[in-house]
Amino acid sequence: MSLVLDNLKKSYREPGGGTIPVLNVTRFELKTAEQVALVGSSGGGKTTLLNVIAGITTPDSGRVVIDNIDVTGLNEPSRDRFRALKIGFVFQTFNLLPAFTALENVLLGMCFAGKGTDSHRATDLLTRVGLGHRLHHRPPQLSVGEQQRVAVARALANHPSLLLADEPTASVDIANQNTILDLIRDTCKENNVSLLLVTHAPDIAARFGRIEQLSDFNRPVT
């Protein structure tokens, strides 16, 4: 089992003083190399869920277990290290650091894992996402689709066991949407990486074998 969420609760504090409950997940599981599309209404808590899984946001209670390790039980530096080593993250847009070339952005992904950087692997990953000829371009010199591909390569740089993608194709045209989606899914499959991908587009969700509606397993209580 790659990912287990157990009795996970998260609520935000309102500016006024009250609390907004966002997450209340009794049980959610993701097998190794499984690919899941997560859909749900806007403001439903999908991004919050991904952040909690990645350890970026701390839950109020409950456990996140990745590769049999209780991530919620780790202290912050260990959680950062764990994130660097085990989790790949692809956001909707503006994923990359503008001052760094495509290659450097991928190397940056390796840099925080404490294992040293490997430019052979970074070049290899970029070649596999079809950017072998764009290694030294910086993000502003790349199309949005190309930028997303760099982000995918970077997310996979440290051999993660879980890839979290938050609407990775939202700002890309249909043709590119499919390329990027195929790329993510194929590389995850090749590398035995579990994939949790948030999307609003029904046709994209439809291509996944398992589609999860957030509201089906998340019942925030007031």
Next chain:
Amino acid sequence: MNLVTIALKSIKQRFLSSSLTALSVSLGVMLMVAVLVINGVVTDLFSPQSFGFNLVVGPKGSDMSLALSSIYRLERSGEPLPYLFYKELQEHPAVEKAVPITIGDLTEQGEFPIVGTVSEFFELDYAYKKPFRVRGSFLKTPWDAVIGSRVAAKNGWDIGSEFKLTHGGVKDHVHEEKFRVVGVLAPTGTPNDRTAFVSIAGFWGISEHEKPLQEAINRLEKFRYTVPQSLRDQAMKQKEPKKADGHGHDHADHAELLDEQKEVTAIFLLTKGDTGFAGAILAGEINEDVRAMAINPVPVMGRLMSLIVGNIRLMLLVLTSVIIAVSAVSIFVSIYNSMSDRRREIGIMRALGARRETVFTIILAESALLCLGGGAIGLLLGHGLVAVASPIIESRSGILINPLAFEPMELVLFPVLLVVGSLIGFLPGLAAYRTDVAAALSE
């Protein structure tokens, strides 16, 4: 890729504002270095040990003027002393060595100060335990000259060169007599480098240095020496109108110059035994007399140092510290302002697994690099500034400054800049440390 390369990247990304802030540090450091180097040279020059003798005797007046004119040749000299007075001191039981000098003229080419003296001058160390070294020989015959290294380099003179003097620095008033270079001094880093030494005998032999005899007689009387009758006769004769061809410059004409007619500008004395104690006693003895004045140059120069050089140095150092502080503030403002643009970048790095300490360190490294880089450029610019300024300083004050002269204080600059850089980076670094990743990513 490491944290320093990441910091360098973000400096490069904000190239204009980064380079402007680094430049402001450079300018501050440049001035600081220039002040330190020039100050170091001046301090060395006026440092108390820099003499091979322990008393300077000259006419009554300001002790500082006497030191400035006789040792540094930076000021015009006062009234001369009779040569007989020099003789008297030379015979004094407490005196080990007495060296007369005459100053006032300049070389026609390059306007270097002329010092008329005797060969013993070069037997005194020019600085503490540093004897003169010469290529060629020291002064032997009346028309010999020994020149400082700077004079040789600037004027392109060497052994065998001949030169003329201008009288008292008056441009068009060139003496006819020629001196011949017999020796070139090795560099000393002192005013001797830019001095041309000539035999005092030759100096006296220059026709126009022969003062109106009445003046010499008056001085002799003031110094309570008996004036020989022959001199009084000559003085009477001099007052009569001159013959038309009376201006012939045959050296032989002056051969019979009487000791009573000779004058010196100052006398360097080395006392016997304990120079400090014996010097003080002898100085007291000379100063009691109304005729002349003896000074120990060490405390005089020390006073000059603290009065002028010390205050100027303090002022300049304060000024440059303020400049560096201002540039530190501008680095702070520049980095702090950039923090809002960078929240997302920091969020991304944190999402990639960077720890809070890591992003803190990156910001700190960035400001430290800006300070150190600016400092390094400033160091080069500072020495460049000294290189540009040194010929101007030399021509105006005669002080020689080596642009490559290195001040140990410069080394202190870098740890200081590192600390300043870290202090500047601390608050922005803290902002990075505290970044809420989820919020930063959703921006």
